[in-house]
Amino acid sequence: MRIILLNGLEHEALRFSHAFARMNRDMRAPLARVRRVEQHQHTMINWLIGADHSPLETTIAYEQVAIEITAAVAQAEPDPYLAQTYRFGLLEDFDHMYRYSAMLDRLEGKDANNILQCYTDILPGRPTVVEHRHPDDDLRNPFDAKTAHPLSKLHALTIMAAEQQTHNYYMNIGPLFTDPVARLLYAEIASIEEQHTTQYESIIDPDQTWMEQWLMHEFNEVYNYYGAVQQEVNPRIKAIWERFLDYELGHLQYVMELFKQVERRDPMEIIPSTMPEPIAFASQRDFVRQVLLQEVDLRADGPDFVPMEQEADGSRAYRRQLDSEGSPTEAVPAGYVWNPGTELALPAEQQK
Secondary structure (H helix, E strand, O other), X not given: OXXXXXXXHHHHHHHXXXXXXXXXXXOHHHHHHHHHHHXXXXXXXXXXXXXXXXXXXXXXXXXXXXXHHHHHHHHHOOOHHHHHHHHHHHHHHHHHHHHHHHHHHHHHOOOOHHHHOOOOOOOOOXXXXXXXXXXXXXXXXXXXXXXXXXXXXXXXXXXXXXXXXXXXXXXXXXXXXXXXXXXXXXXXXXXXXXXXXXHHHHOOOOOXXXXXXXXXXXXXXXXXXXXXXXXXXXXXXXXXXXXXXXXXXXXXXXXXXXXXXXXOOOHHHOOOOOOOOOOOOOOOHHHHHHHHHHHOOOEEEOOEEEOHHHOOHHHHHHHHHHOOOOOHHHHOXXXXXXXXXXXXXXXXXXXX
């Protein structure tokens, strides 16, 4: 989970840096210098993913990251509206896990729990088939950067980066499958991951300057590497997190000086004076079950979360068109019921 999350943060660092450079002539050289280091960090982390995992097994891990990190953030988020936004997206990633687990069973004959290790349940969430929404209904109210809690800013950047990485991963590997149902499954869920990226980037204050956002990106990397160093149990991997934390502290100092020069402002207006409590890497099963029971029927109407019957007409119409010829996410788990243990642990009547 740490490897996948931090890889997503480095990926976001590169995308943001390139976008910034295309909009500002004077900052191109400083951005390029930092970006080259981020590129090599991104490469090292991305290559830590084990080569003995199939793309579908790695997909299960991606969804586990989305579920557990979003659940941890939802519980720590000080803003009630933002916490609701995270819970809303959480139940959709939870359902993706179930659909991909069924695909893993169908295509490779493997049990997803060999990867999940009981940290995450394998159950339906908000059905993917009803997650398709009109673009207007994926836009949320942004926080105000002038008054928002530092954790709110960090949470939004972290979850947005993670979802963006997931979308890119599915778009890259989906076409590589020969199984037609797997190709369709990745295509449908990739569409939802684009919606999630839209949702989470929309909660970030768009009125921040480019320099403010660069400063927050660097601080967010420091924050997440700091959390990884605290919680990593593998000595070899921990040494990598420690080294990259040192790098990011250097990047942060560099950008703080640039911020002073360019904006003539104190960077401490933007970043907190003390490090907030890091995101907890732990099982969130009880919390997810509670949210599933209470909020699975929520839908969206513009930026608001509403009961099922009050869902926006635009999303209903969009979904009727998109699902008019069926849904791969409904076809894949047909007849699939996950059971703990192995087939040897099943009741005799189910083994026949």
